Amino acid sequence: MLPFLIVGSVGLLLLLISIVIGDLLDIIGIGDGLVSGVAVGAALAIFGVAGIITVSNDLPTVYAYVVAVGLALVALVAIQIFVKHIAEQESGGHYSPVGLVGTTTVSTGLTGGEVRLDDIRELERRPAVSDVTLQAGTRIRVVEEDGYRVRVEAAGPVDASTTIDPEDL
Secondary structure (H helix, E strand, C coil): CHHHHHHHHHHHHHHHHHHHCCCHHHHHCCCCCCCCHHHHHHHHHHHHHHHHHHHHCCCCHHHHHHHHHHHHHHHHHHHHHHHHHHHHHHCCCCCCCCCCEEEECCCEECCEEEEEECCCCCCCCEEEEECCCECCCEEEEEEEEECCEEEEEECCCCCHHHECCHHHC
């Protein structure tokens, strides 16, 4: 039962981190967008729960692993399809924000940040990265899209006239 507890706990932790701070697999560069951290985390958690339930019902260990792996694979595929569908809905399907301008809402650099884009189709702030550190309130232009995240650069020279007080956003 211990392997199921460990794998299930790791899965639950990955699931929670991916939901709260963003897709952990994208942040650390694993998977290259093939699977989401939410789907992998949920599949591992389901593996753990299914294994524990099977073992608790006094079934042989072999059955526990077969049931756990089967349910985890079904969950992985189903949740990944769902996550992909939601991601397409959030970005409007084939709509690309490349070329749009906006404003950084927090300091944005190589490790990440956040922007608000000036477009009627942009209802929420987007996670963003930049090759240089841009302070909150800096006017930006989107140069690349990576899923829902965007890569941005300063829309012009960075000085006092190109920044906006983030409280005004």
